[in-house]
Amino acid sequence: MSSYQTHEFDVLVIGAGGAGLRAAIEASSTGQSVGLICKSLLGKAHTVMAEGGMAAAMGNSDDRDDWSTHFADTMRGGQYLNDWRMAELHAKEAPARVRELEAWGAVFDRTQDGKINQRNFGGHKYRRLAHVGDRTGLEMIRTLQDHGIHQGFEVFMEYTVVELLKDGDRIAGAFAYERNHGRFHLFKAKAIILATGGVGRCYKITSNSWEGTGDGHALAYRAGAMMRDMEFLQFHPTGMVWPPSVRGILVTEGVRGEGGILQNSEGRRFMFDDIPDAYTHQTADNEEEGWRYIIGDKEARRPPELLTRDHVARCIVREVREGRGSPHGGVFLNIHWIKEQLKDGSEHIKKKLPSMYHQFMELGGVDITKESMEVGPTTHYVMGGIQVDSETQMSIVPGLFAAGECAGGLHGANRLGGNSLSDLVVFGKRAGEYAAKHAAEQSMPTIDAGRVEEIERHALRPFETGGDGENPFEIQHDLQDMMQERAGIVRTEENLSFALDALTGLRERAARARAYDNRDYNPGWHTALDLDNLLDVSEMIVRSAIERRESRGGHFHDDYPQKCEKHGTWNTVVRMKADGSMERSEQQIPAIREDLQAIIEENQK
Amino acid sequence: MTTTTFRIWRGTGNEGSWEEYPVEISEGMVVLDAIHAIQAKHASDLAVRWNCKAGKCGSCSAEINGNPRLMCMTRMETIDTSQPVTVEPLRAFPRVRDLVTDVSVNFRMKKSVTPFTPRKPDAADGTWRMKQEDVDRVQEFRKCIECFLCQNVCHVLRDHHKQDEFIGPRHFVYTAALEMHPLDTADRVSDLKKTQGIGYCNITKCCTVACPEHIKITDNAIIPLKERVVDEFYDPLTKLFRIFKPRKKTEA
Incomplete structure (x- = not known):
């Protein structure tokens, strides 16, 4: 028997x-009724983990910066697989979104003349990241939360969406469960915005919290949306590697932005050894010039530690593989050396990187003002996601929108640090605006009660499996191990084929995942439900990766270690076929507008 | 590798009991790792709230051997394991299940605080100018990760249950961040005295001790706010001045 509470909204935001x-x-400001579903408590989402800053060409710290340079940097970083219109909108609108946060109470670090200060980051030509020490994400989410609670939308905390519902082709609602008591809720809506973040929990070593199970990716896929670029995962070069319990936790790129250097076991700054051609003209070739850049010398070029994340991560893997790694399988990140350059170096580190100081002191027993950190790559971000219209953020499913990490396009094959926080607000605003507009033109859809019952039955299956079933934590663990090993930072044809087969086996096991005891706040049950999403997303990653026979951005294929020009003309797309199986194809990149092409070329000089 | 016994409060609502579980402890492990190990091996239904596992989201607050802590930031080396390690839910909030409590009261308290109200922009392009020295003070308060450990240890809430009359240390920190924000123009002093119960705080500093972000809650947030209340309501000169000053309509 179905038993659920029904809610109705013009616009439903998930995430x-x-x-x-x-x-x-944004959607509330139009007068539409809005519901907001949080998987955790309000203000705990993964945005709080963002550290370094928010990229926006405001030109406060370097007046040579403008949107066109930011656009060109984003495209170069994404190896030109980006949705160029999104990259343009992002570069143009990010400054206004930063200023808007300030108007809502955010307190960014300041320049000497009292403006919002901006810091260096990998792949950005100029000092561009608005920041608050190394806790910019917390500042952002708290500002939006504290402003948001007075805007009239209704918040549902600790609710998890199990499946989306459709009325014919268009979106009609979402079926969710509330964690505290395990009760079901049906949300009817004229428009739905997915903002569910990333997929890092498909992997064993990740900077993502438990929530990063690719819910939005999988929900949209099962609702008929097109997924793009799913082979491109960002392995952030610097995650903690020791002790084991903290493996994968992020070490902000801000450490390198403040002058941190990467060294191997021989003490060598190995990043000088391999500078990609596209970046030689803007990368320092000696340590002295690199430091001058850090302290703001406009004539100096960037140190190689600030090359793009995909490249830095691969260099670290190379050092470790060739036997020059640190004792626990990483390399050394050294910020304490700046004491040779700055009189009050220790204080400077604590002031600029307070939470890194705190994190290493408390979790690793390492004083970063005196010792080097051991770091290595960690699964951090997925560039791929739901394919959306560049302007409106609507997917091919009418009424289904996506913004932030779960949407694809802006970042192409690799995301620049700092471009995520700006992505969230630029396209979050757009999604809210256009979803509200869409909802205003629609009637309330009809829900298919039979379909709801089917979803409910499926969601309760783990309880029926009972004692004969398998522990969902073990299945999740095995999936993460497998993906780490076979579809991680270095890929091969053989491993990816193995992964595809392994996923079939894991799906069979997931169907037998069990839950027991009551439905109140039951993590075993929740984990069993997450498995469907993790498996769908893992399959998207593997199927997309297997057919990209080249290395580009976040996708490094050991059998094809070079970038191939031919493959630079298309994006991978994945869809669910009528029979429920996954179909992968190639989609030609639309010709770029001439003025934008001219900007790219101008910036290549 | 050594084995440590964990004694965990298990139950739904107020019905429950203490259960013991053995956990193998490896180098660098934190209490949250032990809870996850129990979940994976012995009790997949063991309820625990957590997110970032890096001390940044403030979800995994609990009482460990009686001390209010973040489970993700409490290393096993730092606690006494000669006896079974007790882990129980925060005591100041209603229990949901196992280690999870209902902290929704905090979200209601926050809504009662007048939101940020900036002055007119300083520059024609709609931006403001602030000195780093002026924002430093507020940034201390804005480090708060809303773990609610301060609310949990505050005796006004924990022992006297004044949830309806007192917004607690977290929200005094929030109010202080707004009151001391260089751009803010709203006045929250009257609310602090009349509806938010700042007078109940007798500055025992339990909140400051519990804060994992090391915010000096009592000294830097609550005492300055109390001083503002005193200045406005109890200063004899101001009082005299108010008697003779014609009242503004809005004050009526």
């Missing part, structure tokens, strides 16, 4: 990180 909150604020 309450930066993008979801910004979308809810």
Whole structure:
């Protein structure tokens, strides 16, 4: 028997990180009724983990910066697989979104003349990241939360969406369960915005919290949306590697932005050994010039530690593989050396990187003002996601929108640090605006009660499996191990084929995942439900990766270690076929507008 | 590798009991790792709230051997394991299940605080100018990760249950961040005295001790706010001045 509570909204936002909150604020401002579903408590979403800053060409710290340079940097970083219109909108609108956060109470670090200060980051030509020490994400989510709670939208905390519902082709609602008591809720909506973040939990070593199970990716896929670029995962070069319990936790790129250097076991700054051609003209070739850049010398070029994340991560893997790694399988990140350059170096480190100081002191027993950190790559971000219209953020499913990490396009094959926080608010706002507009033109859809019952039965299956079933934590663990090993930072044809077969086996096991005891706040049950999403997303990653026979951005294929020009003309897309199986194809990149091409060429000089 | 016994409060609502579980402890492990190990091996239904596992989201607050802590930031080396390690839910909030409590009261308290109200922009392009020195003070308060450990240890809430009359240390920190924000123009002093119960705080500093972000809650947030209340409501000169000053309509 079905038993659920029904709610109705014009716009339903699923996910309450930066993008979801910004979308809810925007949609509410139009007078539409808005519901916001959070998987955790409000203000705990993964956005709080963002550290370094938010990229926006405001030109406060370097007046040579403008949107066109930011656009060109984003495209170069994404190896030109980006949706160029999104990259353009992002570069143009990010400054206004930063200023808007300030108007809502955010307190960014300041320049000497009292403006919002901007810092260096990998792949950005100029000092571009608005920041608050190394806790910019917390500042952003708290600002949006504190502003948002007075905007009239209704918040549902600790609710998890199990499946989306459709009325014919268009979106009709979402079926969710509330964690505290395990009760079901049906949300009817004229428009739905997915802002569910990332997929890092498909892997063993990740900077993502438990929530990063690719819910939005999988929900949209099962609702008929097109997924793009799913082979491109960002392995952030610097995650903690020791002790084991903290493996994968992020070490902000801000450490390198403040002058941190990468060294191997021989003490060598190995990043000088391999500088990609596209970046030689803007990368320092000696340590002295690199430091001058850090302290703001406009004539100096960037140190090689600030090359793009995909490249830095691969260099670290190379050092470790060739036997020059640190004792626990990483390399050394050294910020304490700046004491040779700055009189009050220790204080400077604590002031600029307070939470890194705190994190290493408390979790690793390492004083970063005196010792080097051991770091290695960690699964951090997925560039791929739901394919959306560049302007409106609507997917091919009418009424289904996406913003933030779960949407694809902006970042192409590799995301620049700092471009995520700006992505959240630029496209969160757009999604909110256009979803509200869409909802205003629609009638309330009809829900198919039979379909709801089917979803409910499926969701309760783990309880029926009972004692004969398998522990969902073990299945999740095995999936993460397998993906780490076979579809991680270095890929091969053989491993990816193995992964595809392994996923079939894991799906069979997931169907037997069990839950027991009551439905109140039951993590075993929740984990069993997450498995469907993790498996769908893992399959998207593997199927997309297997056919990209080249290395580009976040996708490094050991059998094809070079970039191939031919493959630079298309994006991978994945869809669910009528029989429920996954179909992968190639989609030609639309010709770029001439003025934008001219900007790219101008910036290549 | 050594084995440590964990004694965990298990139950739904107020019905429950203490259960013991053995956990193998490896180098660098934190209490949250032990809870996850129990979940994976012995009790997949063991309820625990957590997110970032890096001390940044403030979800995994609990009482460990009686001390209010973040489970993700409490290393096993730092606690006494000669006896079974007790882990129980925060005591100041209603229990949901196992280690999870209902902290929704905090979200209601926050809504009662007048939101940020900036002055007119300083520049024609709609931006403001602020000195780093002026924002430093507020940034201390804005480090708050809303773990609610301060609310949990505050005796006004924990022992006297004044949830309806007192917004607690977290929200005094929030109010202080707004009151001391260089751009803010709203006045929250009257609310602090009349509806938010700042007078109940007798500055025992339990909140400051519990804060994992090391915010000096009592000294830097609550005492300055109390001083503002005193200045506005109890200063004899101001009082005299108010008697003779014609009242503004809005004050009526």
